[in-house]
Amino acid sequence: MTECYQLLFDTAILAGEITLESGAEIFRVEDTTRRILRLTGLQTVEVFATTTGLFVTLADPSISPITQVRRINSRATNLNRIALVNEVSRELCDKKITPQDAIARLQEIRRTPSYPLWIVSLGLLLSTMGFAVLFGGGIAEVAASGICCCAMRGAELLICRRISSSFVGNAIQSLAIAFFANLLYAFYPTLLVDTVIISSIMPLVPGVPITNAIRDTLQGDYTAGLARSAEAFVCALAIAVGSLAGTCLCRMAVGWI
Amino acid sequence: MLTELFLFFVKLMGAFFAGAALSVAFQIPKKYFVSAGVTAAIGWGAYLITTALKWDMIWSCYTATLCIAFTAQVLARYKRVPATMFLIPGIIPIVPGGGMYRIIWSMLYETSAQAAEHFYETLLMAGAIAMGIFTVDTFFRISHRSGK
Numbered sequence: 122m123t124e125c126y127q128l129l130f131d132t133a134i135l136a137g138e139i140t141l142e143s144g145a146e147i148f149r150v151e152d153t154t155r156r157i158l159r160l161t162g163l164q165t166v167e168v169f170a171t172t173t174g175l176f177v178t179l180a181d182p183s184i185s186p187i188t189q190v191r192r193i194n195s196r197a198t199n200l201n202r203i204a205l206v207n208e209v210s211r212e213l214c215d216k217k218i219t220p221q222d223a224i225a226r227l228q229e230i231r232r233t234p235s236y237p238l239w240i241v242s243l244g245l246l247l248s249t250m251g252f253a254v255l256f257g258g259g260i261a262e263v264a265a266s267g268i269c270c271c272a273m274r275g276a277e278l279l280i281c282r283r284i285s286s287s288f289v290g291n292a293i294q295s296l297a298i299a300f301f302a303n304l305l306y307a308f309y310p311t312l313l314v315d316t317v318i319i320s321s322i323m324p325l326v327p328g329v330p331i332t333n334a335i336r337d338t339l340q341g342d343y344t345a346g347l348a349r350s351a352e353a354f355v356c357a358l359a360i361a362v363g364s365l366a367g368t369c370l371c372r373m374a375v376g377w378i
Numbered sequence: 379m380l381t382e383l384f385l386f387f388v389k390l391m392g393a394f395f396a397g398a399a400l401s402v403a404f405q406i407p408k409k410y411f412v413s414a415g416v417t418a419a420i421g422w423g424a425y426l427i428t429t430a431l432k433w434d435m436i437w438s439c440y441t442a443t444l445c446i447a448f449t450a451q452v453l454a455r456y457k458r459v460p461a462t463m464f465l466i467p468g469i470i471p472i473v474p475g476g477g478m479y480r481i482i483w484s485m486l487y488e489t490s491a492q493a494a495e496h497f498y499e500t501l502l503m504a505g506a507i508a509m510g511i512f513t514v515d516t517f518f519r520i521s522h523r524s525g526k
Contacts, residue, residue: 149460199405200466204459235405244402247395254392255422255471257385315483319476324400326475329466335508336515361482368486 125220126161130179130187132213132224133157136206137168137175138191139231143199143206146333147171147342153210157223160214172196172348197235198329205230238278245324246270252320262316265305269321272297291359292366295322299367307375318364327356386426393422397467404466413453417468421446425472435499436506442472443510451518465511474503 137154150170154177158166163181170176173193180186206227213223236244246267253266276297281290298321306314330353338346397418398411406414424445428438450464477500484493 145460146462149462198403198466200460200463201405201407204407204463207460208458236402241402244399247399248397248403251392251394251396251399252471255389255396256392256476257389315476315479319479322479323396323470323473323475324403326470326473326478328470328473329404331473331504331507332462332466332469332511335511339508339512339515357478361478364479365482365486368482 126163126179126184127187128220128224129157129161130177130189132220132227134175134177134189134191135224135227135231136210137170137177138193139206139227140203141170141172141175141191141193142196143202144196144329144333145203146336146340147345148337148340149203149207150175153206156214157210160220170345172345199235201235202230202233205233242274245274248324249321252323253316256316256320258313258316258320261309261311262313262320265302265309265312265317266320268305269298269301269317270324272301273321273325288355288359291325291356292363294325295360295363296367296370298322299364300371303368303371304375307371322360322364325356325360327353330356386423389426390419390423393471394419396471400470401467406463406467410457410459410463413457414464414467417446417449417453417464418471420449421468422471436502439472439503439506440510443469443507444514446472447511447514451514469507469511472507474500477503 133154136157137150140150140153147170151168154168154170154175155166158168158177158179161179163179163184165178165180165186167178167180168176175191175193176188178186178188209218209223209226209230212218213220218226249266249270250263253263258266273294276294277290280293284290284293299318302314302317302321305317306312330349334346334349334353337343337349340346394415396415398415401411401414421442425438425442428441429435433441446468447461447465450461450468453464454461477496480496481493481500484496
């Protein structure tokens, strides 16, 4: 019987780990993990998650308590994995699949590849062009945003991959955007440079941390909420610093020529 | 009038493509791209209409977020996936990226009083988005509980 608890426990902690790594809200992580653990029918089920770690305990008078801690080092938004884990946990709780199947499927989810780099780049390119249209730009602005997006991706792939700091990474990407936007403006003075810069920085803007910070804080997960707010603020600051530096650099360069 | 209507639809298309294409960056499965784009387009449509009606920026933002969050929740229930799947790509166009840029711009070329004003406005817009998400979340939680 103990093996059965152990298996459900492993399933639960794996589900929690994957959702946390994929950037889910804390209440979803805790809820998913708790639901799976409740299937054991044991007395004490405790789950505590923060943005950077997961603590799970399972205890009952009949067994010796099990506790595990997981440190979450890397986080990247992957909504697909969150949805898949959600599906597995729902099916497990409805007794449609066995814990063995569930753990196998969770390990499978962990191995599913994300979109290849060129598709992500293409998506970002299309979305910046979409943003240029949405903010009222014409054909010139759409084209310029496309060029700025290519510059941003270039900076990301050439420089930011080698730097682990997301602050520096965001700053360099927005620097590239502002620099190229102003450069294009110098050659083509009727370009709406504001629209171009705003639509190109949109993919960098911290939409995910802001949304999650709000939902975490209002759920009462203050630790995670504060951590995400800080993430959003730092990201915004990096974009601001980067675009400021890019604009100044370009003005200097153009003046010098 | 006709030109304005045409431009409105062009902008909606822009929002649709922006939302759908950005879904790739969030690793959303292909089958949900259209829904993500529709959520973004509905939100931006609400924002454009309320702005055209000369509503205050904060109220436009709040109303647009309400529409986005509502659409996301309905779609999520219909397709049985977490609401975040549609909420995040939908909310991105509303997020005050422009406000952040204007803060910097006014720091460079205008007075610091104007920069402070832009900062305040951006903060209020973020607050309006927060309130919008919160309102819909709460509404759905209450209706979910009473439905059981």
